[in-house]
Amino acid sequence: MRQAIGVDIGGGSIRVSLFDENGSELDSHHTKTPEHLDNDSFLEVLVESIRPLVKNIIGIGVGSPGPLNNETGVMLTSANMAGLKNLPIKSVLQKEFSLPVFYENDANCAALGEAIFGTYKNTESQLILTLGTGIGGGFVKQGKLYTGYLGNGIEIGHTTSVIGGALCGCGVHGCVESYFSTKGFLNRYFEKTNTKLPNAEAFFSLVRSNDSESKSILEFGTKALAHAVRNAIQLLNPEAVIFVGGITKSYDLFGALLEKEIRSTIFSVLNDRLLLGPGGNISGTLGAASLVFVKEKN
C-alpha cells in the first residue's frame, strides 16, 4: 500500500507522521521548535525532523499557517513565528529528499483530510472550519480542494462579522476570529476584566462555572461565528459544514446556539440538505499527507 509523510508546522512545534493510504498512522515524530528561529535554523530543524521517517514513501505533504505561496512553496510570513520570512519550504525539502512535495496552509490541509477521511466523507462538498488559536477554513468539492490564489482562499477567520469591531491580528477591525478563537476569547476577556487567561481551557472552565463575563463573550462570539458561516454557506452551498480544532472539545457549550443561528438565517433550500457539526479527529499531519494521496492520484 502507498505511504506518504504529513508534516504539520505549528507555532512552537513540528509534527511529522507516516501514513498509509487508509489513513493509518505508521510512525510519528514530534519536535518542539525554539522561539526566535531564523529561516536557516528552522529549515534545518524541519529537515532533521522529517528524515527519520523517509522510507518507501511517494511524497511529502506539508501544512503550515499562512500566508503562503503554494505554487513556489514559500511561507511568506507567520504571525506566530516572527523570525521566519519567505521560507522556501518546498524547494528545500524536494532537494533534500528527491520526492514530490506539496504545501498548503494548515486549514486547507485539515479540510482535505477531513473531507477524505472524516465523519462527512460521503458528502459531495464540505466547508471545514478549524477553530483554534485563530479560525482557518477550507472548502472541498468532489474531493478537490479549492485553494484560491496561491493557496490563500477561504480565509474565513478574516472575514468581517462585526463592522467597526475589535482589532484583529491582521490589522483590520471586526474579523470573526477576534470574537471566536482562543486569541479572540482571551483578548475580549482581558478587555472586560483586565485578567489575562492562559489558554482556551481556562476560558471554557470559567464558562462551565457560570461566570457571566465569559458566558456573554462566548455567546456573542458564537453569533459572530454563525454569521460568518452563514455568509460562507450562502456563497458556496456546501453539503456539510464541519467544525474541527481544539475549541470543538467544548462544542457542548456553544454548538446548539451556533447551529440554531446558522440554520435560522440561511435559505431553506440549502437547509434541507445541509449537514452541520463537529468533525472526526483528523490530525494535521494526516491532512498534510492527504495532499500527497490526492495529488498523486490525479
Ligand SMILES: [Zn+2]
Ligand atoms: Zn483579521
